[in-house]
Amino acid sequence: MENTQKDLEQKNKELTSKDYYFDSYSHYGIHEEMLKDEVRTGSYYRAIINNKHLFKDKIVMDVGCGTGILSMFAAKAGAKKVIAIDFSNIIDHTNEIIKENGYADVIKVIHKKVEDIGELPEGIEKVDVIISEWMGYCLLYESMLNTVIYARDKWLTEEGIILPDKASLFIGGIEDSNYNNEKLEYWENVWGFKMTSIKKAVNIEPVIDIIEEKHVVTNYHELKQIDIKTVTLEELELKAPFLLQCDRNEYINGFVTFFTYTFSKCHVPITISTGPESTYTHWKQCIFFIKEPLTVYKDETVKGIFKLKQNNKNNRDLDISIKYVFNGEISKVAEKQKYRLR
């Protein structure tokens, strides 16, 4: 009996977190947003449609296929077979869409978690190409890269390729005290009441939003370059030093992260940046406000260590800490601040 109770609780816990994840992709709005993100979907379009030599007669796997758009790109580019996998309920539509566009013979849709697929259909043992749009906020939010790695290790041939195959995470320093006040100081006086408990909680949540280029006050530092073909799960736990130099006399009241991703195997390699100076994407940027702003002079530097790992309880979430040291003419600060992206 006790075992059953424990099993039940464990199962409930898993279900809740899992269902929440996949359920968030069963609404159409999120797919509409992703498909209408011209930078995102356009990059895959060009990488696939303009590089038919990578797909002609190949066996392709689409990890987290959603509406099936990338699978259809691959089929159109001449793939012999596309295995499209997703556990979200959007898959009911995916099947209809594949049929409607005449690809039912080429694209095989599987409604399972990638990790739960025992054998591939039609006696297929290996795939030549993996395509996946796994990138999340701050690059690694939702930890879908874990699944790509799983699929790669299990099914990709040695000379197989992954699209995209490179990604990098960057950090910079920002000044955006208006935004900070609106998000944080607001809780000091809510209709005449104090809600500092929420202020504290909000303070450890990175903010997903657009940072205008003019608010960036330092260079960018590349925290991590990921080679999707070879990266291991262990390497997704980041511990990266950074050094930022201020480009004017300013205040720094936060850090911004963004990522780039690259299709390096294309005839002409394609790199997309989701940074403040680039065209808007639905990934926006990820902002980490700090408790006390730094008063910085031009050319002064901020050193730090950026740590990131998946949360133990809910591996969609990211635990992030930023340690920063600043020995400026006016401010002298050594701080470590923890965040949770959820």
Added chain:
Amino acid sequence: MENTQKDLEQKNKELTSKDYYFDSYSHYGIHEEMLKDEVRTGSYYRAIINNKHLFKDKIVMDVGCGTGILSMFAAKAGAKKVIAIDFSNIIDHTNEIIKENGYADVIKVIHKKVEDIGELPEGIEKVDVIISEWMGYCLLYESMLNTVIYARDKWLTEEGIILPDKASLFIGGIEDSNYNNEKLEYWENVWGFKMTSIKKAVNIEPVIDIIEEKHVVTNYHELKQIDIKTVTLEELELKAPFLLQCDRNEYINGFVTFFTYTFSKCHVPITISTGPESTYTHWKQCIFFIKEPLTVYKDETVKGIFKLKQNNKNNRDLDISIKYVFNGEISKVAEKQKYRLR
């Protein structure tokens, strides 16, 4: 064993739906949005703070208290005791907030579903006032009014009051073909592929968004007036005829619903409208696009029946149908369209 399996499945189902509901209120963003909605929170502020005679020395219950803002309004207005109830995890902060503002003696926070509270604390048997902000999209989305009715029947004294105590749902006809195209026709050509399966699914989803006044092409018809003091659960299942008259030569390609709510017991009654001509609120409006637009002349009329009920499986969701008949000079249409607000 079979029983255990069934129990497990049942438990999982309940947990998932329930957790999803309350989990959606554990993030701070939603509370920030509601608190910063000046129309919404301002109306409660005025109804409570400017009407101290309704609260002085009274026992008050706050159903779905969230951050506790309404409870603090009530305490500030002189309530003897406030019982603040919420099942969302925001309640951890609520306790802190109540303490921080010095109301720990007056406001008693209960972290339970209202329906799971056996007895009230401190020997309290009845309450004099119920305050609650239960209104959802299209007035009844999330079905929180059910809970207010439960609390009312169990704990409100006969001469007790509810704030707000009246609400009305309205319908009008709109022309917004650009928006419709963007939302629906988009799926006809997604990067060169057809996704009509999603188009069909999107078509039965009401859209929550702002409708500009200029897009409204008829009068409004009041579908239902709810007296919160007396309404029964059965009466929340609507079947309401409507008659709309066109105010210019136009097309009608959808309907819009919005609601008003009233604090009629205030010294000066307060009514808030969430309609297209009113100040923005986070409730926006609820839009129902129809399959074929009607070509209407000024003064022609559209008749119909608007039905609404809670979805059987997930009572947060609303099943809505709109039957409309139009015998115009050009168009002659008799249609019934079903929607699900989820």
